[in-house]
Amino acid sequence: MFNRRNFLKLAGLAAPTIGLASCAPQTVTTEMPMGAGTQQGGTAAGDMDAMHEKGVKTFLDNIGKDKAFWGTPLKSDDKDGFKVFEITCKEADWETAPGSGTSIKAMTYNGIVPGPEIRVTEGDNVRVIVHNELGQSTAVHWHGVLLPNKMDGVPFITQPPIKHGESFTYEFTARNPGSHMYHSHHNAVEQVTKGLLGPFIIEPKDKTKDPAYDADYTLVLNDTGIGLTLNGRGFPYTQPIVATKGQKVRIRYMNEGLLIHPMHLHGLEQLIFAKDGWNLPTPYYGDTVVVGPGERYDVIVDCHTEGAWAFHCHILSHAESAQGMFGMVTALVVQ
Numbered sequence: 001m002f003n004r005r006n007f008l009k010l011a012g013l014a015a016p017t018i019g020l021a022s023c024a025p026q027t028v029t030t031e032m033p034m035g036a037g038t039q040q041g042g043t044a045a046g047d048m049d050a051m052h053e054k055g056v057k058t059f060l061d062n063i064g065k066d067k068a069f070w071g072t073p074l075k076s077d078d079k080d081g082f083k084v085f086e087i088t089c090k091e092a093d094w095e096t097a098p099g100s101g102t103s104i105k106a107m108t109y110n111g112i113v114p115g116p117e118i119r120v121t122e123g124d125n126v127r128v129i130v131h132n133e134l135g136q137s138t139a140v141h142w143h144g145v146l147l148p149n150k151m152d153g154v155p156f157i158t159q160p161p162i163k164h165g166e167s168f169t170y171e172f173t174a175r176n177p178g179s180h181m182y183h184s185h186h187n188a189v190e191q192v193t194k195g196l197l198g199p200f201i202i203e204p205k206d207k208t209k210d211p212a213y214d215a216d217y218t219l220v221l222n223d224t225g226i227g228l229t230l231n232g233r234g235f236p237y238t239q240p241i242v243a244t245k246g247q248k249v250r251i252r253y254m255n256e257g258l259l260i261h262p263m264h265l266h267g268l269e270q271l272i273f274a275k276d277g278w279n280l281p282t283p284y285y286g287d288t289v290v291v292g293p294g295e296r297y298d299v300i301v302d303c304h305t306e307g308a309w310a311f312h313c314h315i316l317s318h319a320e321s322a323q324g325m326f327g328m329v330t331a332l333v334v335q
Ligand SMILES: [Cu+2]
Pocket: 260, 261, 262, 313, 314, 315, 318, 328
């Protein structure tokens, strides 16, 4: 079981106090907020450190406690040769910081943000029955999925909107494997960023077409409606990826927000091998993957070096302030 004690050990930090003893003495000068002093210890600088430490402690204490963070594939029924899924669009109170006592009115599929992962295999016949219990109309677009035009989910172009109390059934054959998404295509700036979004993954029939990996993680990036979040949570309430040395981890980035998010991983390189579900002719390496709205990138991380590696959006106003780290921050821990 991975816990706070292991994390501190891996990070080279002496429990219980988090101090960067091995680093050169820190000088705090021009980076201080307006009006703050420059003396360490009992001053504004000390207060700032304490706030940062508190956030990291909350993150560490929360490791493994949010079982829902990485999502669970939605169960399907097999009927008439179809994999049948049911989703209900409804408002729900959603906590981006569970236990903090504050929640927002989210728009959800089945009560959660992101909506439940739908995972099928190339060639599957898919039927998704969508019920609308929202106070406004909606429709579901299968983002990146090749399908018949009338199943594309755009009101007044391919179907009437699904009004409150109504249902609509989508049917198509999963043709193109890869990391896709499903989301609202009606009043989208509100409906999508407030939570009507989810991963839609089509596994290839022939798995040797993808690079080999030991674990598979999806990170849905969002902003605006529910704020700067990874899988519907903001740091310190995100969960780290925990791997053992030598493992290869697949990460599927999906951006459902309105902004770009350059996802930067410390200490380990990312092999970018697919864009928008399509495997690249030539995979390439980077430490930062810029994920634009609507885009998906699939990467493999070879966990070759032990440690607790910070992992965050590198638009710094999405990740760290005078109060400490927040929003689009997590970690990849190699044990
Ligand atoms: Cu960002």
